[in-house]
Amino acid sequence: xxxxxxxxxxxxxxxxxxxxxxxxxxxxxxxxxxxxxxxxxxxxxxxxxxxxxxxxxxxxxxxxxxxxxxxxxxxxxxxxxxxxxxxxxxxxxxxxxxxxxxxxxxxxxxxxxxxxxxxxxxxxxxxxxxxxxxxxxxxxxxxxxxxxxxxxxxxxxxxxxxxxxxxxxxxxxxxxxxxxxxxxxxxxxxxxxxxxxxxxxxxxxxxxxxxxxxxxxxxxxxxxxxxxxxxxxx
Amino acid sequence: xxxxxxxxxxxxxxxxxxxxxxxxxxxxxxxxxxxxxxxxxxxxxxxxxxxxxxxxxxxxxxxxxxxxxxxxxxxxxxxxxxxxxxxxxxxxxxxxxxxxxxxxxxxxxxxxxxxxxxxxxxxxxxxxxxxxxxxxxxxxxxxxxxxxxxxxxxxxxxxxxxxxxxxxxxxxxxxxxxxxxxxxxxxxxxxxxxxxxxxxxxxxxxxxxxxxxxxxxxxxxxxxxxxxxxxxxxxxx
Numbered sequence: 001x002x003x004x005x006x007x008x009x010x011x012x013x014x015x016x017x018x019x020x021x022x023x024x025x026x027x028x029x030x031x032x033x034x035x036x037x038x039x040x041x042x043x044x045x046x047x048x049x050x051x052x053x054x055x056x057x058x059x060x061x062x063x064x065x066x067x068x069x070x071x072x073x074x075x076x077x078x079x080x081x082x083x084x085x086x087x088x089x090x091x092x093x094x095x096x097x098x099x100x101x102x103x104x105x106x107x108x109x110x111x112x113x114x115x116x117x118x119x120x121x122x123x124x125x126x127x128x129x130x131x132x133x134x135x136x137x138x139x140x141x142x143x144x145x146x147x148x149x150x151x152x153x154x155x156x157x158x159x160x161x162x163x164x165x166x167x168x169x170x171x172x173x174x175x176x177x178x179x180x181x182x183x184x185x186x187x188x189x190x191x192x193x194x195x196x197x198x199x200x201x202x203x204x205x206x207x208x209x210x211x212x213x214x215x216x217x218x219x220x221x222x223x224x225x226x227x228x229x230x231x232x233x234x
Numbered sequence: 235x236x237x238x239x240x241x242x243x244x245x246x247x248x249x250x251x252x253x254x255x256x257x258x259x260x261x262x263x264x265x266x267x268x269x270x271x272x273x274x275x276x277x278x279x280x281x282x283x284x285x286x287x288x289x290x291x292x293x294x295x296x297x298x299x300x301x302x303x304x305x306x307x308x309x310x311x312x313x314x315x316x317x318x319x320x321x322x323x324x325x326x327x328x329x330x331x332x333x334x335x336x337x338x339x340x341x342x343x344x345x346x347x348x349x350x351x352x353x354x355x356x357x358x359x360x361x362x363x364x365x366x367x368x369x370x371x372x373x374x375x376x377x378x379x380x381x382x383x384x385x386x387x388x389x390x391x392x393x394x395x396x397x398x399x400x401x402x403x404x405x406x407x408x409x410x411x412x413x414x415x416x417x418x419x420x421x422x423x424x425x426x427x428x429x430x431x432x433x434x435x436x437x438x439x440x441x442x443x444x445x446x447x448x449x450x451x452x453x454x455x456x457x458x459x460x461x462x463x464x465x466x467x468x469x470x471x
Contacts, residue, residue, distance in 0.1 A: 129318065130318060130320070132289070132314060132318060133314070135289050136289055136311070136312035137311075137330075137331060137334065138307045138308060139334055140334075147320070151320055151321040151322065152321075
């Protein structure tokens with residue numbers, strides 16, 4: 001209980017004193033997660049739209065695999081990316097291991113199935129609604145996908161926010177491929193793991209509270225910007 | 235000069251799960267104005283219209299327009315019984331058929347405004363379409379069908395579940411479209427509407443065209459017992 005209270009107090013002081021190290025770590029966390037999320041959305045959203053409008057033989061299998069991958073263990077993802085990027089791995093020559101780029105790649109792999117699955121469900125419902133109209137208008141496959149993605153944008157925002165939540169709170173994969181190097185690859189979650197290991201529970205809790213505050217703030221900001229609750233909008 | 239017509243249908247049949255929904259149908263269509271498809275529930279009115287439009291599968295027979303299938307589809311539009319609204323504003327719904335055909339957005343918006351004025355929706359131009367009333371949505375759906383200047387519009391019971399005023403407004407829009415040269419193929423249960431709008435009547439029963447006549451001939455004296463009973467308002471199965 002004392003640790004919790006101390007953690008809260010320390011989190012408060014870290015924020016109001018604009019602690020330089022905390023700001024750097026928090027900004028790095030945001031930068032890595034937003035980049036991974038943007039890349040994940042570039043893959044997941046068109047994939048979800050394609051699965052919604054196109055009928056092909058293995059479609060159900062692809063959807064089932066995608067849904068199953070939502071529970072992909074980040075540690076395993078981290079390990080696989082580590083092997084691929086390590087000196088002896090196929091991409092070792094790129095020298096990406098223990099860099100923010102490696103962390104982005106690992107986070108992106110973790111996020112893609114989650115965003116794609118949630119998006120696919122929303123788009124499938126919308127496609128059911130639009131099907132007859134778009135077929136009767138002789139709309140091309142690409143136009144169907146673009147129409148669905150645009151008209152379901154608010155539902156897709158929820159998918160993206162779920163991806164953000166998964167990414168910003170991720171520790172296993174990025175710890176393995178990033179290495180938690182001070183001033184280079186240390187982010188909020190890996191810093192929490194480090195401080196906990198050192199027995200600095202109050203500081204770890206403080207960083208945890210900052211992480212939660214950051215995640216909530218980003219969610220609220222995006223909701224506010226997109227005005228999802230305004231009457232008559234979607 | 236029509237690119238679509240004459241339409242020639244020979245032995246056209248569509249099925250669902252082995253059950254024949256429509257067919258075999260033989261039909262020649264070159265009439266201008268409004269052709270109304272009437273018949274009891276389950277007669278196959280919607281299926282026939284979907285079959286002609288190309289959104290239902292043709293299992294047997296032929297449907298030949300005067301042009302190739304792609305040109306024919308682009309010269310047609312379909313209005314559904316329950317209007318499908320894109321989750322966009324009124325103007326974006328109106329402009330959609332133009333935008334997908336590559337019309338610049340500014341020009342599409344100007345034409346959308348023109349059509350919104352014609353159908354009395356100018357005051358709701360920027361409102362989200364899904365929050366409009368049923369009658370307003372159906373007017374919007376018809377205007378969206380007309381905006382790309384199709385040669386033929388299919389209307390599947392466009393006034394079903396609408397009250398009198400909305401029905402009258404929609405009929406006025408349809409008559410204006412007819413006067414402008416658009417051909418309409420409309421299905422309905424409402425015999426009053428058939429009398430008000432029809433230039434030609436197709437009476438459908440059990441998936442087949444039972445009677446095909448001009449509106450005046452059809453109402454003056456239907457040839458078949460079933461059509462007579464239907465015109466009288468008796469129950470026909």
